[in-house]
Amino acid sequence: MPLIGITAAQDDSAGRISLSEGYFRAVAKAGGTPVVLPPLPPAANLAALVKNLDGLILSGGGDVDPVYFGEEPLSGTGAINPERDDFEIRLARWALLNDLPVLGICRGMQVINIAAGGDICQDIAQWTGKPLKHSQEAPRWYPTHEISIISGSRLATILQTERLRVNSFHHQVIRRVAPGWRAVAWSKDGVLEAIEGPGLFTVGVQWHPETMWERYPVFLNLFRALVNASSR
Numbered sequence: 001m002p003l004i005g006i007t008a009a010q011d012d013s014a015g016r017i018s019l020s021e022g023y024f025r026a027v028a029k030a031g032g033t034p035v036v037l038p039p040l041p042p043a044a045n046l047a048a049l050v051k052n053l054d055g056l057i058l059s060g061g062g063d064v065d066p067v068y069f070g071e072e073p074l075s076g077t078g079a080i081n082p083e084r085d086d087f088e089i090r091l092a093r094w095a096l097l098n099d100l101p102v103l104g105i106c107r108g109m110q111v112i113n114i115a116a117g118g119d120i121c122q123d124i125a126q127w128t129g130k131p132l133k134h135s136q137e138a139p140r141w142y143p144t145h146e147i148s149i150i151s152g153s154r155l156a157t158i159l160q161t162e163r164l165r166v167n168s169f170h171h172q173v174i175r176r177v178a179p180g181w182r183a184v185a186w187s188k189d190g191v192l193e194a195i196e197g198p199g200l201f202t203v204g205v206q207w208h209p210e211t212m213w214e215r216y217p218v219f220l221n222l223f224r225a226l227v228n229a230s231s232r
């Protein structure tokens with residue numbers, strides 16, 4: 001069973017890390033062995049860590065420090081966790097360099113895009129166009145907006161559809177897709193909802209499949225695809 005690392009959230013004020021159960025339950029259900037990764041200090045040997053993993057999930061969470069894409073913080077940027085940013089950006093780069101299968105979820109999609117040289121819009125209020133409600137107040141498992149997926153993309157194959165409804169808990173959106181990556185799904189307001197990169201398996205989704213798969217099994221396909229790619 002492939003070992004799938006899942007990055008944890010870090011709560012500075014409470015002095016603890018945390019991870020929603022949906023992530024590791026999904027990996028286990030998909031046939032992988034989940035292992036939770038705390039933010040390791042800058043001196044940690046990431047090469048050794050990556051060598052021991054078969055796959056990686058960059059999980060959801062707070063905002064990435066805009067310094068990582070060359071911007072000062074705008075007023076719309078929320079809470080930032082420097083240790084988690086540092087760890088995940090370096091981990092994502094190592095993973096991409098070593099062709100480790102990666103699934104980025106919500107913040108994780110933004111982290112991997114930034115790590116690969118793209119950027120994000122710090123707040124959807126500053127985004128051009130008229131955004132839909134992407135910070136839903138419905139239950140976490142409930143899909144609130146539609147996405148369209150590019151025909152023939154890896155994601156369309158995984159989800160076996162080009163249109164479906166997803167949940168939404170983000171106030172930041174990808175702006176410039178990283179070189180070598182491509183946009184593969186959008187909501188109806190033109191907000192980017194998924195990206196794919198080069199290599200064995202590199203997929204980022206803006207929604208949260210880990211809170212949906214128990215009610216909508218199609219979302220488990222994402223974790224299955226990651227586990228399958230990690231088994232090679």
Ligand code: MN
Pocket residue numbers: 134145167168169170187191193206
């Ligand atoms: Mn959304």
